[in-house]
Amino acid sequence: MENQIPTHVSIIMDGNGRWARERGLERVKGHVEGVKSVRACAEEAVRQGVKYLSLFAFSEENWGRPREEVDALMQLMMSSIRDEVATLMDNGVRFVVLGNRERLSATLRTAIAALEKRTEKNGAMTLIVFLSYSGKWDIFQAARKMAAELARDPSKELTINDFDQYLVTAGYPDPDLIIRTSGEQRISNYLLWQGAYSEFLFVEQLWPDFREESFRRALEEYAKRDRRYGKVK
Numbered sequence: 045m046e047n048q049i050p051t052h053v054s055i056i057m058d059g060n061g062r063w064a065r066e067r068g069l070e071r072v073k074g075h076v077e078g079v080k081s082v083r084a085c086a087e088e089a090v091r092q093g094v095k096y097l098s099l100f101a102f103s104e105e106n107w108g109r110p111r112e113e114v115d116a117l118m119q120l121m122m123s124s125i126r127d128e129v130a131t132l133m134d135n136g137v138r139f140v141v142l143g144n145r146e147r148l149s150a151t152l153r154t155a156i157a158a159l160e161k162r163t164e165k166n167g168a169m170t171l172i173v174f175l176s177y178s179g180k181w182d183i184f185q186a187a188r189k190m191a192a193e194l195a196r197d198p199s200k201e202l203t204i205n206d207f208d209q210y211l212v213t214a215g216y217p218d219p220d221l222i223i224r225t226s227g228e229q230r231i232s233n234y235l236l237w238q239g240a241y242s243e244f245l246f247v248e249q250l251w252p253d254f255r256e257e258s259f260r261r262a263l264e265e266y267a268k269r270d271r272r273y274g275k276v277k
């Protein structure tokens with residue numbers, strides 16, 4: 045059967061805070077546990093032959109969370125970058141961050157750039173972490189870049205398909221499957237353009253509970269979907 049394994053799986057990791065609250069723990073403990081799910085899903089994705097796994101780790105809107113939580117999430121990102129180099133190299137995973145990098149601290153930006161460089165030749169899978177990202181922001185920055193280019197060269201002919209090259213996801217395939225955990229059923233300003241024809245899977249599990257087995261089940265569910273892209277098959 046065609047398309048059994050999706051090329052690009054994307055996950056809106058939701059429910060860390062609820063996971064922690066249910067156990068009487070601080071929210072940040074939920075994020076720490078969530079990192080274990082990141083590792084589990086990334087390893088399973090490589091095993092299953094998924095070529096791109098992307099994760100919505102921090103939205104532009106998330107900057108509005110309490111200062112301590114934002115700091116803790118950024119800290120967690122730093123420590124994950126430090127601790128996961130070996131795992132990424134062992135699994136042949138390329139690491140890429142997409143989003144509004146200007147808002148990140150200089151220290152984090154430097155660490156990200158170093159890890160991207162270190163893993164750039166890894167070919168088993170690309171792990172894309174969306175950080176300080178939102179779909180509307182992406183479309184807006186793309187429109188600005190395109191407008192600047194048209195101002196330089198007004199005769200440039202562009203079609204709707206050319207717009208992709210201005211998005212931060214330029215060069216990466218659109219997600220085949222977008223999974224959202226924790227029972228919420230919304231897109232939350234994520235891949236608005238790129239997700240136009242994605243299959244969606246909403247699962248009840250909270251992100252820290254979503255491990256290898258859940259990832260495998262999600263791929264099984266995807267394999268049953270009939271993708272038509274607005275056409276008749």
Ligand code: FPP
Pocket residue numbers: 057058059060061062063075076078079082099100101102106117120121124173
């Ligand atoms: C959503 O749960 C989760 C986040 C906003 C952060 C996700 C980040 C991680 C799992 C850690 C870092 C990631 C990487 C790639 C190393 P929530 O806080 O919105 O949960 P709630 O809806 O239950 O409050």
